[in-house]
Amino acid sequence: MAVEKALKTQKGADTSCTRPVVLSVQGLLTSDGDGVKLRRFIGSSTLSMLDPFLLLDAFDSDEPRDYLGGFPEHPHRGFETVTYVLAGRVRHQDNRGNNGVIEAGGVQWMTAGRGIIHSEMPEQHNGLLSAFQLWVNLPAAQKMRQPQYQEFSAAQIPVEYGLDGSEVRVIAGETSTGTIGPIKNVPTEPIYFDVAVRPRGSFVEALPPTHNSFISVYEGSVVISGGSFGRDKVVEAGTLAVLGAGNHVHVTSKDTGAKFLLIAGKPLNEPIAHGGPFVMNTRAEVMQAFQDFWAGRF
16 A cells, blocks of 8 residues: 555654654545535545544535435444534434534544444535534454544634634644643544644644644645755645654645644554444454344443
8 A cells, every 4th residue: 555655665764853744645526325425535545544543434415415414323343433523403313312512623432342332414406515523443352442523613622823823723642842632542542733824924843753644735835844854845734644753743835824623643563354334353243243233222
């Protein structure tokens, strides 16, 4: 796989340097659920996964026919789903009696664990719906844990303001200046920042050398520094940039400013058996998940 080759070339690199871009992904235009149109960045033929991340989808449309079908009732086991809404409203319900609406600027971090059946449906009939969904793998020891949720509104997510005019919404992890996101106790120790940089502004942030990381630009364009590797990379909106080895990232925006997600996580380095909505470590475990679902044991 292209990303594995790219990251392999980074092994042994100086982890005290700026992380360069090692792979750019435009994303695959596709549909899922009941005909919801989306762009798939992780989980595509170009980037099948970036341990511990299994999938990243972006939804962005003001055409109701593109999203009204939503994601009717479906099961999950063995991983976590992260729904971050930029615009619009999404209602969530599950077979355990949980029910709520993710408003614009809000996030839901759902740990499916041993199994859950849920639906995610737009709570609107017109207007812009813009959101991301990320799938994060669970280690083998936690795949059969009890399901749980961490849900936070826009007002509950701290915002860090940089001296250069940047704004960072800290959903998970901690910034280099100490702002801590509300998402806690996730085994992959994730960083999930939503960053806005003013025109011709810059953003520098520390990243754990142990983590795989990427930037997904959703507005404007940026230049990601290659540091000592000498490979600066222009990344336009609608592009995901996988970052190589290093301990920080340096991003500069173009004339229009930019908005992007900066996401990182500690790889699990475990075998993966992927069967639709179930992600386990062996094929036998995936088949057991199907049997449990059909038998009503979720």
